[in-house]
Amino acid sequence: MGTFHELWQWHLTGIIQGIASSFVCMIPAPIILGNWFKKKTGMAVGISAAFSGLVGMIGSSFLGMAIPAFGWRVSYVAVGIVSTVLVLPISLFVLRCKPEEMGLLPYGAEDVEQRAVSDASAPASGENGITLKELLRQPEFYIAVGAYWTSVSCAYLNSFLTPCGIAAGLTLQAAAMMTSISLLGNMSSKLILGKISDSLGIIRTFEVSIALAFLGHVLLFVGSPETVMAGSLFYGVTLPLSSVMMPLFCRIFWNGETYSTAYAYSTMVGTLLGAPFNMWFGTFYDITGDYRLTIGVSAAMLIMLTFLIILEGVRLKRAKSGKSPSQAR
Structure with missing residues (x-):
């Protein structure tokens, strides 16, 4: 981008970045961590996601200092070079998708095997993959897509915190701090949510995180100087809904190679459905001259997400009681 001179170049790059970010940032980490951690997966995903936020803060600070000193073009080129040097060698020569590639077992694999032996009546976990045609027949896929769509749509409100x-x-200056405060809530909640999901359970943790995010929306909606600062902190919990809770939520439905395929499709479809909200949120302000409609729509998406999580919680309870979802209907 540091060499661009035409508007179409920015538009094209935006499309490429939007597609690439799903494959580079959102999809691989939960899949790889799920392969390496059969126990305490939530903590592993939370730590990974939190460090992504930390690197983002460092990168933003670097750009903030570099652009006035060297200009935005040189700074953008430098970011591209540093990112390539850091990511590419590690991806090619260090990172391994599965511990079996190094002759190792996943963390907690022994406990998982013991539970499987002690529960002979447990259903097959679907480790061997799934086709898209088979996936489209599963109600769980549509629940996952809907949950990812609503959670990622709310995240676009982050761009409007300063306004x-x-x-x-x-x-x-104070308004600009709201983004940093949101990042603080983002990073801390990623660590906390990942940790407590291992003990409290994914559904319950998801519900708690939605409640905190909704509180942030309410405080932003009130619109006083005091409440918007506090609201930005709680709003920070919105971002881990898609980066931490959704990968864990999908593990309720799928395991192994099936998880990799299903999570990838759920993420891609949900991202495509949520992408217009970034533009719509700005349009809402242009129409009304007020950000309350934007905040209200984002809060409504959280309510829809809550419904989907509760729906899955009911399905799980019925399954544990011996009824399949279809029988329960």
Whole structure:
């Protein structure tokens, strides 16, 4: 981007980045961590996601200092070079998709095997993969797509935190701090949610995280200088809904190679459905001159997400009681 001179180049790059980010950032990490961790998967995913936020903070700080000193073109080129040097060698020569490639077992594999032996009536976990045609027949796939769509759509509100702060009466400097405060809530909640999901359970943890994110939306909606600052902290919990909770949520449905395929499709479809919200959120402000409609729509998406999580919780309870979802209907 540091060499661009035409508007179409930015548009094309935006499309490429949007597609590539799913394959580079969102999809691989949960799949690889799931292969390496059969126990404490939530903590592993949470730590991984938290460090992605930390690197983002460092990168933003670097750009903030580099652009005034060297110009945005040189700074963008430098970021591209540093990213390539850091990511490419590790991906090619260090990272392994499965521990079996190094002659190792996943962490906690022994406990999983013992539970499988002690529960002979447990259903097959679907380790051997699934086709798209088979996936489209599963109600779980549509629940996962809907959950990812709603969670990732809410995340686009993050781009409007600073304007929300200015509209609430904050100075530009104070409003700009809202993004940093949101990142603080983002990073800390990733670690906490990943940890407690291993003990509290994925469904219950998802519900708690949605409640905290909804509180952030309410505080932003009130629109006073005090509430928007606090709201940005709680809003930070919104971002881990898609990066931490959704990968764990999908593990309720699928395992092994089936998980890799199903999670990838769920993520891609959900991202495509949610992409227009970034534009729509800005359009809502242009129409009304107020960010409350944008915040309200994002909060409505959280309510839809809550319904989907509760629905799956009911399905799980019925399955444990010996009824399949179809029998329960």
